[in-house]
Amino acid sequence: MGEPSTTSVTDATSALDATSATDATSATDATSALEDGAVIHTRALTKRYRGGQLAVDGLDLTVPAGSVFGFLGPNGSGKTTTIRMLMGLIAPTSGAARVLGQPMPRASRTVLPHVGALIEGPALYGFLSGRENLTRYDAADPTADPRTRRSRVEAALERVGLAAAAGKKAKAYSLGMKQRLGLAAALLQPRRLLVLDEPTNGLDPQGMREIRALIRELAAEGTTVFLSSHLLDEIEQVCTHAAVMAQGRLITQGTVSDLAAGTRGRLVVTTPDAAEAARVLKERGVGDVVVTDDGRVTGEAPDGELADLTAALVEMGVRVRGFGVERASLEDAFVALTGEGFDVAG
Known part of the structure; x- marks a missing residue:
């Protein structure tokens, strides 16, 4: 049987099983970060790839708790590289990143159970149905109670509008349906933080409206949403805060209203x-x-x-x-x- 090829946060957790989450200063630093109201905080975060390519250059980013935070930038600006570092999928060259008050990637095993993520498209088993894919995702979560697995899966499918197509094989899903299924996987458990990379990619206008409504609903329930999108109108409609990246550097960050008002x-x-x-x-x-x-x-x-x-x-x-x-x-x-x-x- 083939494995899904797209990188997932679950893969990162498994890869880091042998990594210690112990950090002598983690308790103090975590308290400080939470006191500042930051769910994500980076300091001089830098990623340089082999060959000298500087993808992210000294990023100082602060994502307030309870915000819907839009992450903007043109192609090659370093958005996806930043997200991958925040989720522990790749290690920074230098600098530091904290998610939920904990150092990443060191504390990935502690942090990731509280984070739902959809990055670079969902990792799916094409030969399994949508429901079976979610069941496998849930089974891979060591914090998930197997006795309530079925109800969690059905609730997630219902929430993203896939209940009627739950028995269909994932390889027959449209791009928009795959995006919905990936979002459902991120929502199997209550999350303190939801990280979404182009969540409305492939959706029709009605589907985009439904996902925007879902994001607002999640934020109202207390989930912080970190949203990367190329649709500026979408960011303006749904986000409370935003940051702009260009050529690997942070240009500005703040509330959406303040960013527009400054122009x-x-x-x-x-x-x-x-x-x-x-x-x-x-x-x-x-x-x-x-x-x-x-x-x-x-x-x-x-x-x-x-x-x-x-x-x-x-x-x-x-x-x-x-x-x-x-x-x-x-x-x-x-x-x-x-x-x-x-x-x-x-």
């Missing part, structure tokens, strides 16, 4: 005289002036008095039907911080 919004003018309005705005020093397909004129929000711009437009005979500044989105903030668009392959 200048867009001036928007609605007028039938778009060409003339664009000319006047440029003459008045407004940058990045664009006439949109719907006839609106947009530009960088100016530092000066907006009323002066309105007066200038009217003075030049521009018929102004709407004038204002739209709040910056998380995408605007991302582009401003990284100097590039978001790579969907990230």
Whole structure:
């Protein structure tokens, strides 16, 4: 029988069976981390691969307890490498990472039973049904009571909308169904922390809405959710906090509202005289002036008095039907911080 090829957190736990979880300073450090309210905390976390490739460079990351934390970055920014270090799948070159107040990867056997994870796609046995896959996952958990295994499996399937397809072989599942099954595996036990790498990958719009609702529900129940996604709109809808990575380094972190608020919004003018309005705005020093397909004129929000711009437009005979500044989105903030668009392959 073939084994699933995708790396899983269970694999990491088994590989670290011989590793001691003893650390002379762990109790003090754990207390300090929990007092700070951090479920994940890294200090100067660095990963350099053979050949000199620097994937993560001096990362200082703090994930508050109870947050839904979005982890953003373009392709190659170091997001997945960071997640793999946090889950003990790979060791850092230098620096330190603590999850639930414990050092990783040293304390993997202590920490991972409290963590649900879906990283780089679910590791599934294609010849087994969805239900059988979850049963095997649950059986591999030394903390799981076998007497209540069936009820846990059925509850997890129901929660991700796979109850009707539970008897179907996993190899016949669509990509979206496999994502759901991987999420169900992460939810077999109550978790203090849920780590999700692109959880809505392959889902249709309805499925994406259901997963977002589930994430909000889990957060309301007290689970901290660490979410990596290339969908900025998704992050903005569901996350309370976010961090932005670029070229292996942390650019910024904070609440989603603060990240967007720190970026200048867009001036928007609605007028039938778009060409003339664009000319006047440029003459008045407004940058990045664009006439949109719907006839609106947009530009960088100016530092000066907006009323002066309105007066200038009217003075030049521009018929102004709407004038204002739209709040910056998380995408605007991302582009401003990284100097590039978001790579969907990230």
